[in-house]
Amino acid sequence: MNNIEDILRAKKLQIDQIEAPEELEERLRNALNTKKQVTLGNRFRVYVVAVVMVVAMLLSFNYDVIAYYSKQLLGYDQVMNGSLKQLSELGKGQPVGKSYRFENGVSLTVDYVMADENQLLLFYTIIDPSGHVDEDDISPFMSLKAFWGEYHHQNSQGNMNEDKTEMKYISSFEPPKPFEKNLTLKFSQIKQGREVPAEISFTLNRNTAMGHTLKKTLNETIKVDKTQIKIDSILASPTKTVINGSIQTIFEVVKDQLNGERLRPTDLTLKLFANGKEVSQQGRGMSTDMKGITFHSDYDPLPPDLKQLQLELVRFGADHDVNQQFRLIRTNDGDKQELNILGQKVEINKIETAQGETHITISSAEGFILSRVYLMIDEQRVSLEQTNMDKYDKLKDGTIIHTRTLRFLGTGNELELDVQRMTYTKNYQEMLEIPTN
Structure with a gap:
């Protein structure tokens, strides 16, 4: 809108600076003093000429504004982020306006294209007059075919109208090579398990493409x-x-x-x-x-x-491969055994047996997970059955300690914790x- 106001302000200044010729006053006075009568037909023709002149003048003054509006992306406000809205307001990109209609009446129209060194953005509309646009499966596996290769779809975002007859999408594709101009959008509709392929071809105007900053x-x-x-x-x-x-x-x-x-x-x-x-x-x-x-x-x-x-x-x-066994020692109440697993400290708080099961309670820094662990019970490997009783405690220095209990089926005298893999996340x-x- 700021650009439009600048254009109108400039045109107003041009009008204000127009000066009437010095001989205009004399010509008007002579015309008023003549006794020639103007007929109704002549008067009508004068009005027509005046209207045409006014319209022509307005169109000439506002041509830039009309051209500016013609480049706008209509209906995509809910899909575009702030930066894309700014580019749209600046008229960046290229109108396309090509469509494909399937047999069931569903159509896909490529409205607009924006391209720079990072990506090609395709603005397209899917219309289903029956009001089931959310059920019409246009496959997300799209691509742009060109002479020198195929450019793959990266991601999409869309918005549906209230009547469910129209969806507006913006899809990102790999940026075409600088010498690519003729592109074909390859897509398909999936109906009742059957894939119906379709294509829309268009020419990329390289003069509208943007580079890098x-x-x-x-x-x-x-x-x-x-x-x-x-x-x-x-x-x-x-x-x-x-x-x-x-x-x-x-x-x-x-x-x-x-x-x-x-x-x-x-x-x-x-x-x-x-x-x-x-x-x-x-x-x-x-x-x-x-x-x-x-x-x-x-x-x-x-x-x-x-x-x-x-x-x-x-x-x-x-997630790290470990492949180490750690012998567990049954300690007195309150005593803890400390394990060092690839530099990560794990404390064994207690080991309990109940109803034919072995429960091992451990504590570690938040973000540490034993992603693949077994318990060797008297040299027999037993899989982890369940992890429960999760508890998180925040220390004075801000560190969060995660305590949980590992549950294994079976009991025995000799216990070893067989750690195959572990996952840990660390803040930097x-x-x-x-x-x-």
Whole structure:
């Protein structure tokens, strides 16, 4: 709206600066003094010409405003976040307006496209005149086919109207290569177990595509227990900011697997701060493939007046191979046995037997879990039956201690805790400065 007001204000100034010619007054006086009568027909033609001139003048003054409005995304307010709304108000992106209609009357229309170096956003509408748009299964397995390859669907968000006749979606796809122009959206409808494929082709206008605002290779490392987190790069664009990194190479994964020491990350929480304010997170992901264990964290776009950029490691958790046995000692009441499991302290509070069962009560830091554990009873392995009686106590230093009881079937004289795997999550406050120039 600010842009529209600026345009109208500029046009008003142009009108105010228009000056009448010096001879205009004399011509008007001579015309009034003539005795020639104007007929009704002549008068009508004068009115028509005047109206046409006024309309033409208004259209010429407001052409920029009309063109501006024609680029707006209508009906997507409930789906777009703040940054996308700003881009929409600036008229960024490309209208498409192509549809496909299935035999049952359900249609999918590609309304709009936004593209930058991080992603391609597809704005599309699904319409079901029967009012069952929530039941029409348009498969989420979409892709964009191009000459040089296929770009996969990453995520979607949508909003349905009250009549259940229309759904507005915004779907994110991998960004097409710079030389790709002709794209085909491949999707399908699933009805009664039958998949009905469909396609919509369109040409991507590269003049409307956006680039990046910040792009850097970082190669920074944050040390955590048993491994390192590598922050490889940052790519900020008008639609989002992406941090890419890795935890292990494929060679490290194979080595740990062979040594029986493999870790499986379960939690990696990173916060991004721009000019001292936290940037909202859009999503995150982690994968293990031929590249090793890699991750990405997605955030909102960076502010235009960027002066400082920081990345904080908040929390990291992983499941670790242990494969160790710990002999348990029956102690007197109040005495505790302490175990050290890969550097994590676990206290055995008490061991009890009741009705043919062995109950072992343990305490550890919050976030520590014995994810695969057995009890060796007189050299016989017994599986964990149940964990119960969870209790959390907060110490004066803020540490939270988790106490619970492990329940095993069977009793015996010789007991060993066979820990195959464990999971623990640890909080960090490691801050990394990211250059902004």
